[in-house]
Amino acid sequence: MMPITLYYAPMSPPARAVILLIKELELNVELKVVDVRAGETRTEEFLRMNPEHTIPTVDDNGFYLGESRAILTYLVDRYHPGHELYPNIPKEKALINRVLHHDLCEFYTNTLGVLAPISRGLTTAVSEEMKTSIANALSNLELFLVRNDWFAGEKVTVADLSILPTIASMVHSGLDLSQFPRLGTWYDNCKVLKGYQDEQTIARQFGDLFRSMVTEGLHL
Ligand SMILES: N[C@@H](CCC(=O)N[C@@H](CS)C(=O)NCC(=O)O)C(=O)O
Known part of the structure; x- marks a missing residue:
């Protein structure tokens, strides 16, 4: 094959x-x-x-x-059917899908989505509107971590993998996660992932590129 x-x-x-x-x-x-x-x-x-x-x-x-x-x-x-990253248990899958849908329609859209005019070279400023959208999106995302350490329970799942590159890109673009302590702890915990170091390398390159396109980094 x-x-x-x-x-x-x-x-x-x-x-x-x-x-x-x-x-x-x-x-x-x-x-x-x-x-x-x-x-x-x-x-x-x-x-x-x-x-x-x-x-x-x-x-x-x-x-x-x-x-x-x-x-x-x-x-x-x-x-890998039944793997704990996306188990074959309807309620567990449902909780993971909930996060994936939130990520696509809310989180990604209201963070990297609103920064698109910068990557397209249409503006060099992170506007107040962009900052408000990103701060709200991060606060809303943090609510998923009130009851558990990972986004869909006590184990890492594909929901965490979907969210990590967006957060890592923003962190390396200047975002200070200390205002979002649960997200900060989660971000630290992601070090257990096999692809974490390579992901950090790319996120750093993303951040360097972003910073070269704006007058100041991503400071909320
Ligand atoms: N919701 C999609 C977004 C994919 C997406 O927008 N990819 C961009 C690059 S980050 C792309 O392919 N742009 C090229 C194009 O639309 O022609 C996903 O999660 O896969």
Whole structure:
């Protein structure tokens, strides 16, 4: 059987979440870098795999899947069914999915999503509106950690892998997590992940790039 191929960009937070999973499960995956700025997600060949033209995208022997959170849950279900990162227990899955949906629709959107005008070069200022949105998103996210140490219980799950690259990118862009102590403790606990050090290296590069594009870093 051919290995799975992951189309990704090294600094993309959703792609990094999938890479964290690949390392955690030690999956045999071929990595192919896609240069988004050079239009490589819009080629005929890429659009045949993923009409939404997003990375990460996986090609699992002709089964194509985009959307990082769908990829995370698919890879566990397909290659390590029942693994504690995404257990085969409806209520546990439901609690994980709850966090993944919150991440996609609320957290990611209101943090890195609102900073998009900066990465597109449209502005060099982190506006007050952006700061308020990010501070609120972090406060809301922290509520998931009131009753448990990880986002969906007492064990690390794909929900944590989905959130880590977004937080790490902001931390290396200047965010001081001490205002969010539960998130700070969780972030420290993420050191147990096999892909943590590589993820930090990339997050640092993300932060350096971000800082080079703004007049001051991400200070809320
Ligand atoms: N919700 C998607 C977001 C994916 C996404 O927006 N990826 C960006 C890079 S971070 C991308 O592929 N942009 C290129 C394009 O849209 O053509 C996910 O989690 O996979």
